[in-house]
Amino acid sequence: MALELVNDREIWDAFVDASPYGLLFHKWDYITVTARHTGYRLLPYGIYRGDEPVCLAPLYFRSTHGVKTLFSPPPMQAVIPYQGLIPSGEFDTLKQSKREGVMDLIASDLSAEIDAISPHYLSLTFVPGLVDVRQFLWRGYTAKVRYTYTIDLVQPVEAIWGGFHSKLRSKIWKAEEAGMDLVRSRDISALYTSIAERFSQPDMNIPMISRRYFEDLFRAYPDHLAAYYLYDREGALAGTVATQEYKRFLFWMGAPRIESAHAGNEYLQWLLIQRAKAEGYPVFENIGANTPDLNFFKSRFCSGLEIYMEVCSRDMVGALAEWAYSSIINKPWLKRKVVPFIE
Incomplete structure (x- = not known):
């Protein structure tokens, strides 16, 4: 195996398109826009067997006051919940022994590069379905389990509806x-206002993201990103959400509940589930099942629960930086002063 940087947009996107693990989060414009707005240096690695790429890994590097961090994705939580590795399209067709051999070589090459960069803090979060992280554990990394809600859209719509909680x-x-x-719509004005308000809340352990970031993404992927607005008969906004529509239908960026006489968020999600099924998507994902206050609402849709994995490592400097970020810097009153990708 050999690891090198990939700088060809067409080669990168063709690989992502062909991989069952490749999502919009991995596409070339998506990762370059993210790097530009977050202030990280993008390291778009390809891992090769001969001349054939077997895996891509978009990593983001930054050194701040001597503290070196390496992420995939950057710490953006729900904005990009996962990225990590993108195995090739044939990976799932291999026998288990060969898959494990490929993962060993991927982990070996990537770990050697990580050692050369020597970050104080490292976090790689893989997409749902790519859960075998043993090769990283055996190399001294720590693993964390994350969760997300999904609905199988292959089943009849009556079965989906029947699985909902009766009160829902x-x-x-x-x-x-x-x-x-x-x-x-492609107009994100009202959506962004609601999202910015949500991310500034004390319980959101996430930096606020600039409106220009979302505008650049929507401009890059007009066919795959959309803002949905639900209005009542009087024309008042009752619910809004941003979606990703590529391979699977992602209920991506939701706004806080809007005061209304009707259950706008619930009805909005049901309409989008029906839309996703009608358009042939196999899975509807309501991203994230890691926030207790939100889980009760999401679970009433009788969603399945998928896991995804994070592998990480840190030294004493990285542990101190993590504590400072979560305990001090990410407080709402400091966010706009210290986080570089805030509008």
């Missing part, structure tokens, strides 16, 4: 009778 179905019926209107 009642709320959706009432909202449907109220005659609400769903609009798909």
